Amino acid sequence: MNGRSAQYSKPIVNYLRIKKLQIFPVLKRLNFSGKLTWxxxxxxxxxLFFNRGQVVYGHGGVHPTRQWYRQAQARLPEFDLSYQTLQKSLVASSTASWLDGWDYHLLHNWLSQGRLSPQALQEISTNIVADILFDVVQxxxxxxxxxxxxxxxxxxxPIAINEAALLPSVTDRWEAWLEGGLEAYSPNLAPVIQHPEPIRAQVSPGVYASLMQLLDGQRSLRDLAVKLGQDVFNLTQALQPYIQAGWIGLVEVADFPAPGGGDPPIADHQRPLKIACVDDSPMVCKAMGQVIRAAGYDFVPITEGAKAIPTLLAQKPDLVFLDLVMPDTNGYEICSSLRKMSRFKAVPIIILSGSDGLVDQVRARLLGATDFLSKPMEPIVILSVIRKHLALTRT
Structure with a gap:
C-alpha cells in the first residue's frame, strides 16, 4: 500500500483491520491466479478473483446480487436489467472459466458484443471490489x-483493477467511517422511518414525501446512495442524527434473487408457489404478473375487491399482495377477514399503498399485514420481498 501501513497511526484495533489489505502486494509478488475467499x-x-497477481473481479457478501445490480444499473441505464431479461441472457449463453459466475459472465458477454465499454466494466468491477473490501475490513x-x-x-x-488507487481509497473510506462515528452501522442495512412527525417538522414537504417513499426498509444504504448519486458515507452521515434520535431505524434486508438458476424460487414438490395480487388497477396487476411469472411462480390477478376473499379461498395462494385503497372495499377489511381464517393465518400479506403515512402502516400491521410496500414498486424489489417472506414461512 505504498508504505502507508508502516506509518499507520490509528488505534491498533483499526490497524489490524486495515492490515488485511496487505495481502494484495503479496499476491502480486507471487503472480497469484485463483480465488481469495474471506x-x-x-x-x-x-x-476476489486474481489473475497473474492482479485482482479482476469480486463476488459475495451479504448482498451479492444487489451489489452487482446497483453498479450495473448506475452505469448501464439504457440496459434492460429486469430479472426475466437477465435470465434469458444467461440461458442463451454458456460459461467456461473458473471466473465465470452469472454476474461476471453477463458483463463479459456484453463486452464481447460491444454493448459494454472496457471502462464501464472496469468501473463496475472496481466498485464491487471496493464494497467487498470495505465489508471485509468492517x-x-x-x-x-x-x-x-x-x-x-x-x-x-480483459480488464484488471487498479489496486494502486483502490486500496488507499478503501483505507480512506474506512477511516472516514470511523471518524464519523459510523462504525456500528453497516452500509448493507436498510433505513426505515419509524417516527415521521419529528422529521416532517424539520424538512420541506417535498423532501418529506421523498424520504417516506425511499426510506421504506427495502433499500440498503448502498442501494440508496447509488440511486441518489451520493457517496454512502455522506448519505449515512446525513441520516445519523435521525438514527440516533430513533426516528429512523436500520434493518436487515434480503438480497435480490440471483438470475441464472443460482437462487430459484422456494417450492414444494407438488406444485409451484402461487402469488396473488389484489389491486383494482389492471395495469398494476399486469405489471406484477409479468415479473412474478417470469420468476417461475404462478400468478393470480384480482382486480375486483368484492371478489377478493372468495377468489383467494379458491386459489389458496402462498403469498398475497393487497392494495390498501380500492373503490368497493379496502385492504384493511380484506386483511382482517383473511387473518380470521385458518387457511390464511400464516400466509404473508403484503400491503401496497401510494400513501406515505406511518399511520397506514401501523394500522395494517395491527390487522395482521406482514409487510408494507409503497407504490410504485421496482420489479426486483417485488421479487426480493417474495423471496424474503416465502423463505420465512419455510424456516
Missing part, C-alpha cells in the same frame, strides 16, 4: 483462504 463467523463469504473476525487456479488468457479477463 469468510465471516456468521457464514458470509467474499470472493468484519473483525474475517478469515481468508487461497485457492490457486490456472492463469486466464486476455480474452477471458
Amino acid at each position: 469468510s465471516a463467523p456468521e457464514g458470509h463469504q467474499w470472493i 468484519t473483525p473476525e474475517a478469515q481468508y483462504q487461497l485457492a490457486r487456479q490456472p492463469a486466464l488468457d486476455s480474452g477471458q479477463v
Whole structure:
C-alpha cells in the first residue's frame, strides 16, 4: 500500500483491520491466479478473483446480487436489467472459466458484443471490489483462504483493477467511517422511518414525501446512495442524527434473487408457489404478473375487491399482495377477514399503498399485514420481498 501501513497511526484495533489489505502486494509478488475467499463467523463469504497477481473481479457478501445490480444499473441505464431479461441472457449463453459466475459472465458477454465499454466494466468491477473490501475490513473476525487456479488468457479477463488507487481509497473510506462515528452501522442495512412527525417538522414537504417513499426498509444504504448519486458515507452521515434520535431505524434486508438458476424460487414438490395480487388497477396487476411469472411462480390477478376473499379461498395462494385503497372495499377489511381464517393465518400479506403515512402502516400491521410496500414498486424489489417472506414461512 505504498508504505502507508508502516506509518499507520490509528488505534491498533483499526490497524489490524486495515492490515488485511496487505495481502494484495503479496499476491502480486507471487503472480497469484485463483480465488481469495474471506469468510465471516456468521457464514458470509467474499470472493476476489486474481489473475497473474492482479485482482479482476469480486463476488459475495451479504448482498451479492444487489451489489452487482446497483453498479450495473448506475452505469448501464439504457440496459434492460429486469430479472426475466437477465435470465434469458444467461440461458442463451454458456460459461467456461473458473471466473465465470452469472454476474461476471453477463458483463463479459456484453463486452464481447460491444454493448459494454472496457471502462464501464472496469468501473463496475472496481466498485464491487471496493464494497467487498470495505465489508471485509468492517468484519473483525474475517478469515481468508487461497485457492490457486490456472492463469486466464486476455480474452477471458480483459480488464484488471487498479489496486494502486483502490486500496488507499478503501483505507480512506474506512477511516472516514470511523471518524464519523459510523462504525456500528453497516452500509448493507436498510433505513426505515419509524417516527415521521419529528422529521416532517424539520424538512420541506417535498423532501418529506421523498424520504417516506425511499426510506421504506427495502433499500440498503448502498442501494440508496447509488440511486441518489451520493457517496454512502455522506448519505449515512446525513441520516445519523435521525438514527440516533430513533426516528429512523436500520434493518436487515434480503438480497435480490440471483438470475441464472443460482437462487430459484422456494417450492414444494407438488406444485409451484402461487402469488396473488389484489389491486383494482389492471395495469398494476399486469405489471406484477409479468415479473412474478417470469420468476417461475404462478400468478393470480384480482382486480375486483368484492371478489377478493372468495377468489383467494379458491386459489389458496402462498403469498398475497393487497392494495390498501380500492373503490368497493379496502385492504384493511380484506386483511382482517383473511387473518380470521385458518387457511390464511400464516400466509404473508403484503400491503401496497401510494400513501406515505406511518399511520397506514401501523394500522395494517395491527390487522395482521406482514409487510408494507409503497407504490410504485421496482420489479426486483417485488421479487426480493417474495423471496424474503416465502423463505420465512419455510424456516
